[in-house]
Amino acid sequence: MAKIFQLMAAPLQGLTEAAWRSVHFAMFGEQQGDVEYFTPFIRVENGEVRKRDLRDYTSDLNRGITLTPQIIFRDVDEWRLLVETLAEAGAERIDMNLGCPFVPQVRKGRGSGMLAHPEMVAKIADAMIQYAGDLKFSIKMRLGVKDPGESQCLADTLNAMPLRHVTVHPRTAAQQYKGDLLLDEMRDFASKLKHSVIFNGGIMTPADIHALSSDYAGVMVGRGLLARPSIFAEFNSGHELTVREQEETFLNLLKGTSSVLEQRLCGQSQLRDKMKPYWEYSPASLDKKIVKQGKKKGMIQKE
Numbered sequence: 001m002a003k004i005f006q007l008m009a010a011p012l013q014g015l016t017e018a019a020w021r022s023v024h025f026a027m028f029g030e031q032q033g034d035v036e037y038f039t040p041f042i043r044v045e046n047g048e049v050r051k052r053d054l055r056d057y058t059s060d061l062n063r064g065i066t067l068t069p070q071i072i073f074r075d076v077d078e079w080r081l082l083v084e085t086l087a088e089a090g091a092e093r094i095d096m097n098l099g100c101p102f103v104p105q106v107r108k109g110r111g112s113g114m115l116a117h118p119e120m121v122a123k124i125a126d127a128m129i130q131y132a133g134d135l136k137f138s139i140k141m142r143l144g145v146k147d148p149g150e151s152q153c154l155a156d157t158l159n160a161m162p163l164r165h166v167t168v169h170p171r172t173a174a175q176q177y178k179g180d181l182l183l184d185e186m187r188d189f190a191s192k193l194k195h196s197v198i199f200n201g202g203i204m205t206p207a208d209i210h211a212l213s214s215d216y217a218g219v220m221v222g223r224g225l226l227a228r229p230s231i232f233a234e235f236n237s238g239h240e241l242t243v244r245e246q247e248e249t250f251l252n253l254l255k256g257t258s259s260v261l262e263q264r265l266c267g268q269s270q271l272r273d274k275m276k277p278y279w280e281y282s283p284a285s286l287d288k289k290i291v292k293q294g295k296k297k298g299m300i301q302k303e
């Protein structure tokens with residue numbers, strides 16, 4: 001049987017949270033086919049799983065959505081606490097973050113910081129054995145902290161883990177979210193993995209997805225999905241929206257997200273702060289005045 005090419009909505013802290021996901025899924029759930037959404041990372045704070053991270057996963061807004069919680073951790077104790085808490089909350093799949101480039105997290109060995117500690121990854125691999133019957137795990141990672149070769153040292157450990165797939169963002173943590181995608185290094189690393197490899201990074205159009213579809217098991221799209229929320233639906237149908245239609249869907253998604261948040265947040269200033277970051281990912285064609293106003297005020301002026 002031909003393998004299904006997997007489409008995944010990337011986790012983006014502060015953006016692809018329950019409100020955004022619920023509206024995106026309501027708008028495109030039927031047309032885009034089977035898309036797996038991932039929560040932004042869930043972490044431990046003061047010895048317990050951060051409550052608002054957990055609420056984002058357990059929220060009633062996620063109904064009907066194929067949603068996988070993502071965790072970030074620095075050692076086996078944090079990992080176990082997160083895994084057990086999520087299993088109790090009903091999770092059957094868990095994604096593990098080995099890619100976050102945020103310096104304070106990296107310094108503590110979380111996210112991409114773990115790439116420089118293969119011994120810790122091996123300990124996590126051992127801990128996974130106990131849970132592998134009930135939970136399915138996946139990994140989202142970068143190629144390294146400063147050196148893309150770091151991932152090569154992890155290939156054997158990753159291959160020994162029971163994983164659904166490995167998502168790779170082909171940059172180092174030092175590059176953050178900019179700079180050249182390290183495509184040769186990515187191909188080289190992917191060839192060493194026995195798991196399905198999902199490509200993540202810089203995908204902005206349905207054609208970008210097509211270009212990757214023969215080399216990888218799937219794609220994960222982040223900023224491209226914020227800017228062009230219909231990208232998966234367009235890829236699936238083979239029918240591209242016009243630039244105006246794309247702008248409209250972007251604005252409609254923001255309006256919908258804002259309406260959901262309005263009922264859940266306290267007051268207009270909280271709502272404005274929450275909405276502002278979305279404007280950073282406006283489609284390039286969108287009227288600059290609308291974008292400027294959005295970045296400043298968070299909202300679209302009501303007609």
Ligand SMILES: Cc1cc2nc3c(=O)[nH]c(=O)nc-3n(C[C@H](O)[C@H](O)[C@H](O)COP(=O)(O)O)c2cc1C
Pocket residue numbers: 010011012013014015039040041070097099100140169177200201202203220221222223224
């Ligand atoms: C604002 C922001 C927040 C992010 N939050 C997360 C996160 O919580 N977990 C994660 O694995 N990656 C996170 N990422 C990384 C994205 O999931 C993705 O790997 C990255 O943006 C590259 O993909 P893209 O070019 O399709 O956006 C974040 C990226 C940005 C820009």
